[in-house]
Amino acid sequence: MTATKPYHHGELRPALVAAANAIIRESGIEKLSMRRLADQVGVSRTAPYHHFKDKNALLCAIAEMGFEEQNQMTREILDDPEDNNNEAVFARWVRAYIRFAHENPETYDLMFGREIWKGGTPTPSLQAISKTSFRLWVDLVAKMQQRGVLPGSHSALRTAQASWAALHGMARLLIDGIYVQREDLEEIAETVVDLLTRTTPDSH
Amino acid sequence: MTATKPYHHGELRPALVAAANAIIRESGIEKLSMRRLADQVGVSRTAPYHHFKDKNALLCAIAEMGFEEQNQMTREILDDPEDNNNEAVFARWVRAYIRFAHENPETYDLMFGREIWKGGTPTPSLQAISKTSFRLWVDLVAKMQQRGVLPGSHSALRTAQASWAALHGMARLLIDGIYVQREDLEEIAETVVDLLTRTTPDSH
DNA sequence: AATTGAAACTTGACGCTGTCAAGTTTGGTC
DNA sequence: GACCAAACTTGACAGCGTCAAGTTTCAATT
Missing domain, CATH: 1.10.10 (Arc Repressor Mutant, subunit A)
Structure with missing residues (x-):
């Protein structure tokens, strides 16, 4: 040695x-x-x-790794071959998202927080991967709309933006610990899923 | 002079x-x-x-002023005497919330962001007023549930937590400018309201 | 095998930050 | 008029990001 x-x-x-x-x-x-x-x-x-080049560049690199991990997670759920169960997929993804934020709170903050997106300057490659990440989410939302799990009253993009906002808000709730006991989070997540997935009365 | x-x-x-x-x-x-x-x-x-005492104390004082302004806003909507229009009140509050975040992005960040709630130590008085603020929100949600504007499938507390998460997520979307064009925000807000307010089929 | 050029790394320095300790000035009260 | 507490100042310290200039090393060319 x-x-x-x-x-x-x-x-x-x-x-x-x-x-x-x-x-x-x-x-x-x-x-x-x-x-x-x-x-x-x-x-x-x-x-x-x-x-x-920068401290900012370092932080962007870390955030990028976070997106990679999250994207892989999303793809696993999206491409699950034995995905017969229409309902559960969406809830599963939500749980996975929250779990990721819970287990990597600081990385999550870098991925979506002010530090990079407002204060600093996101690296081109970070911008690219975050865009990919969102596109995956839109895809999943579209799938859920086709299955009737999510309402089709608005476009996939709008629905994705709105529902992601809900998820992101929950993650922030969890991380910053405002307005919420950590134990309640799972139940709140369930509530969010329920609120979002109630299909409109015109089901059939 | x-x-x-x-x-x-x-x-x-x-x-x-x-x-x-x-x-x-x-x-x-x-x-x-x-x-x-x-x-x-x-x-x-x-x-x-x-x-x-601290820089933290200064920031808390500023955040506190933000909560005061926001609470007053909420109270005005809650106590509106000529509030005959069941539907519109909720949407109005959502718009007001988003507008506040839009017009005071930095204050909003202090009120709900990491700086104070994770990094620093929220002043007792800040904790108090933020708690009051949330309680007002729960009250409004309960009212909306009684009117059938929001579903009563979950408790007012849970529903308030879930729906506030959605609002907060939108505010963050707006402020940090991720995943969203600023012009789209109004439409997204509408989508969120629609998703949340679709009353369950068992209306009557 | 020696030379050269680029890449990896170091030391020194600058201006900025939050905040503590010790000193000075002031206004109000007995 | 004396005194005390509050308001305010100067000096200092450790930490920060990062630029400039120097040193060491590796790898490729001659």
């Missing part, structure tokens, strides 16, 4: 992302600083700037 | 709040610093600390 640490780290970029993820997971985004991060990985303060 | 500025400002606290509000309105929360604020008002860096 090479005891003397080499000048070149060799795997700095992935190491940085991993360490950054660990920090935000354990201490929150506000505790993540470029200097602390560099320290943790064992390089000098400015070394990270050779792999990320 | 007293040309030589006196040692005691006399109205520092309100002046600070006003200046802080102006700063966040024009430049966003991230541009608000205690030093810049003090500078703007014309006092030394640490003068504000005699009126606010």
Whole structure:
């Protein structure tokens, strides 16, 4: 084993992302600083700037990973071969979405929060993947409309926007802990699903 | 006019709040610093600390004002004497909520955002007024349930939590500008209202 | 095998931040 | 007129993002 640490780290970029993820997971985004991060990985303060233009760029990279994970999750549900059960798919997705937000609150904040989308400047690639992510959601909504699980009274896009807003609001409720006891969240999610999926009286 | 500025400002606290509000309105929360604020008002860096324990306390005070404004808005709609029109009240409230978020995005962020509720420590008085605010919302939801505008399938509390999540999600959509063109927002709001207010088939 | 150029990394510095400690000025009360 | 508490100031410290200039290393060309 090479005891003397080499000048070149060799795997700095992935190491940085991993360490950054660990920090935000354990201490929150506000505790993540470029200097602390560099320290943790064992390089000098400015070394990270050779792999990320900005702190913003670093945060975007983390958010991007979050979208990748979430998209994969969505695709699994969308492409489930033995998806005979019309009703359950939508509820399953909602549960999965909330679970993701619950298990990765800080990443979720980066993905959808002010830090990047308002304060900072989302990377082109981040914009791209978030767009893809939403498109997947629209697809799923359209499918649910065809099945009569979601009402077809508005376009798939509008319905997707409206229902995603509901989901996002719940995630925020969960993460920020306002207006809600954490134990109640599951029941609230159920309520949201019920409110959204009540098909119109003209079913048949 | 007293040309030589006196040692005691006399109205520092309100002046600070006003200046802080102006700063966040024009430049966003991230541009608000205690030093810049003090500078703007014309006092030394640490003068504000005699009126606010913390930066956090200052932010809480601003958020509190936001809740006061919003609560007054809610009460006006709740207590409207000539409220004959069952349907419209709910939609009106939703529009008002979204308008508030649209016109005071930075204040809205403070009221419900991470900065205070996760990062910082909400003042007791802020907690109190936000609780009041939510209670008003539950009251309105209960009223709407009695009128059959909102479904009574779940308790007023759950329904309020779920529907508020939808509203909050829309506000975030609007403010952060993700997944949505600003012009579409009105139509999306309408969609949300439609989704929530479709009364169940068992109306009578 | 030596040279060269780019990439990875370091140290130093600047201006910004929140806030603590200690000192100064002021207005009101006994 | 003395005194005290409140309002306010200056100085200081540690931390932040990041730019500029220097050093080390690796890999490819000659």
